[in-house]
Amino acid sequence: MSFLRAWTTLIWLTVRRLIWSANTLMVALPLAACGAFLFFWTQEMQPDDYADHAKIFAQFSNVFVITIFSLFIIPVCALAYATTSIGGDREEQTLLFLLIRPVPRSMVLAAKYVGTLPIVVAVVAGSFYVFCRIMPAPVADEALRLYLPSIVLMSVAYVSLFHLFAVLFRHSTIVALIYSLFMETILGAMPGIIKRVAVNFYGRSMMYELAGDFGVQEPLFFQAVEQSTAQTMLLIFAFGGIILAALIFSRKEYRDLS
Secondary structure, eight states, X not given: OHHHHHHHHHHHHXXXXXXXXXXXXXXXXXXXXXXXXXXXXXXXXXXXXXXXXXXXXXXXXXXXXXXXXIIIIHHHHHHHHHHHHHHHHHHTTOHHHHHTSSSOHHHHHHHHHHHHHHHHHHHHHHHHHHHHHHSOHHHHHHHHHHHHHHHHHHHHHHHHHHHHHHHHOTTHHHHHHHIXXXXXXXXXXXXXXXXXXXHHHHHHHHHHHHXXXXXXXXXXXXXXXXXXXXXXXXXXXXXXXXXXXXXXXHHOXXXXXX
């Protein structure tokens, strides 16, 4: 009973610490900018544009969902919370106090993960719902139906991967930022199979395949994989990332804490 109480307390402290942090403000600013962008975009639409839902859906998908939201908003939301979850304790030299508690290291990481994942998924999925509702109703309904599953899967994959970064690297936020906003962007624009180490490649592959019948076409050199393959790879990132992080965290010696 004392173990369960300690573990749930750690989850609650993680949630409270992440929500009431500067990271929430860091996430709120780009989300507000995206909302403003969509609002002014809809204000500039002509009456004839509202009648052509297929055209608006394709533009909304290509310009906003697949480009801005998938390549920027999802990884920013994930790294803002996931790298700070365990990395913040390491930076502030408080991780040592967690490690000497009578809670196994793997369960410490699990508590951090359980406390972080709902926040990231809620922020990403909730903001996407709001952004969709700014658009005309048929476009919003279709976008939510088609894209929400891949957006949630990408969020979970990023959270797991960034927890792994936090376990491996001291300055994990910088590493996650370089990976998600620079390496994935560069790799995603390259031909061949090298792009298949990028989370957003599989998320966008799902989006292109699901929305292909609605006029959303993939770029020339993108070479998307099938939806089932993309789903499988995102789940591998999600489960494999956090399992590997737990194994490393259980054995790694953090000499910088002493």
